[in-house]
Amino acid sequence: MDVTETEARYLKIIYRKKHEEGREVNTTGLADSLDVSPGTVTETLQKLDKKDYLNYEPYHGVKLTKIGKEKSKKLLRKHRILETFLVGLLDYKEVEACQEACTLDYHISENVINSICSLLGHPEKCPCGKYIFKNPKKS
Amino acid sequence: MDVTETEARYLKIIYRKKHEEGREVNTTGLADSLDVSPGTVTETLQKLDKKDYLNYEPYHGVKLTKIGKEKSKKLLRKHRILETFLVGLLDYKEVEACQEACTLDYHISENVINSICSLLGHPEKCPCGKYIFKNPKKS
DNA sequence: CAAATATTTTGGCATCCCCTAAAAATTCTT
DNA sequence: AAGAATTTTTAGGGGATGCCAAAATATTTG
Numbered sequence: 001m002d003v004t005e006t007e008a009r010y011l012k013i014i015y016r017k018k019h020e021e022g023r024e025v026n027t028t029g030l031a032d033s034l035d036v037s038p039g040t041v042t043e044t045l046q047k048l049d050k051k052d053y054l055n056y057e058p059y060h061g062v063k064l065t066k067i068g069k070e071k072s073k074k075l076l077r078k079h080r081i082l083e084t085f086l087v088g089l090l091d092y093k094e095v096e097a098c099q100e101a102c103t104l105d106y107h108i109s110e111n112v113i114n115s116i117c118s119l120l121g122h123p124e125k126c127p128c129g130k131y132i133f134k135n136p137k138k139s
Numbered sequence: 140m141d142v143t144e145t146e147a148r149y150l151k152i153i154y155r156k157k158h159e160e161g162r163e164v165n166t167t168g169l170a171d172s173l174d175v176s177p178g179t180v181t182e183t184l185q186k187l188d189k190k191d192y193l194n195y196e197p198y199h200g201v202k203l204t205k206i207g208k209e210k211s212k213k214l215l216r217k218h219r220i221l222e223t224f225l226v227g228l229l230d231y232k233e234v235e236a237c238q239e240a241c242t243l244d245y246h247i248s249e250n251v252i253n254s255i256c257s258l259l260g261h262p263e264k265c266p267c268g269k270y271i272f273k274n275p276k277k278s
Numbered sequence: 279c280a281a282a283t284a285t286t287t288t289g290g291c292a293t294c295c296c297c298t299a300a301a302a303a304t305t306c307t308t
Numbered sequence: 309a310a311g312a313a314t315t316t317t318t319a320g321g322g323g324a325t326g327c328c329a330a331a332a333t334a335t336t337t338g
Contacts, residue, residue: 143325145326175326175328176327176328178329178330179326179327179328182326182327198335199335
């Protein structure tokens, strides 16, 4: 079962906070980041748990599963390649590139991203300096 | 009021059929093209009418309004520039390019498309030979 | 004109995402 | 540690979107 666009937004934020910035992921924090009510956050986390993208321990936070991490990394890879493309080939500024990438990363296919990645010469980092994950060949 | 992704699909098909292929647009035809039931088509046409993208005459077909035509052309412009990009720079084949463009054309911004259009040297036609509309400066 | 075909209406269903307010759990403070 | 303050979850709801089947209505055709 695949994630919805909203759920994808959660995964991207959770991965970044937890695995790249070492920050804690709590309901209130997510609610602030996403500009929704805490109840809404809980609901979405429960859905992501049901879909096996994370383990949700009520009152005690979440932990991304294997497939949750993979999915998050795929999304962030797309996001960062898009940013690199927008800044490198289309003269976008970082901030605007990030905004555009936020919408597109969910809708663009793995295939197109891989092609763009080649076109860019397989960059290591996005314009903001964040690591661009490798394409995990299979699936 | 803006169109949904589904409504956008309708606009693209209606414009193409009517204004590029001179074909008639009827409920059954749309239902076949879109692989939904006739009732669903009627419902969506009514919504597009309510949003002023077309005039819907029950039992007698539809006619795109001015903003309906503009919207359709914007979408088809995006679609065709995307196709050109995919084929020209990413080595896609026409068929696959069209499929990818179908999803992306709705989600990509005017701005990104304009940049890609420049990058491509403002092509006149897409890989399948269809006309690429000019960017109507304002709005 | 009657039969066949096309279209619309009706009623319904599922998904998605969001909210508020009350309840429950946790954490903080003294 | 007990009560207060904060955080989180639950419960109940709502709006938007998109789809369907079947009945009703209109149009077209033989």
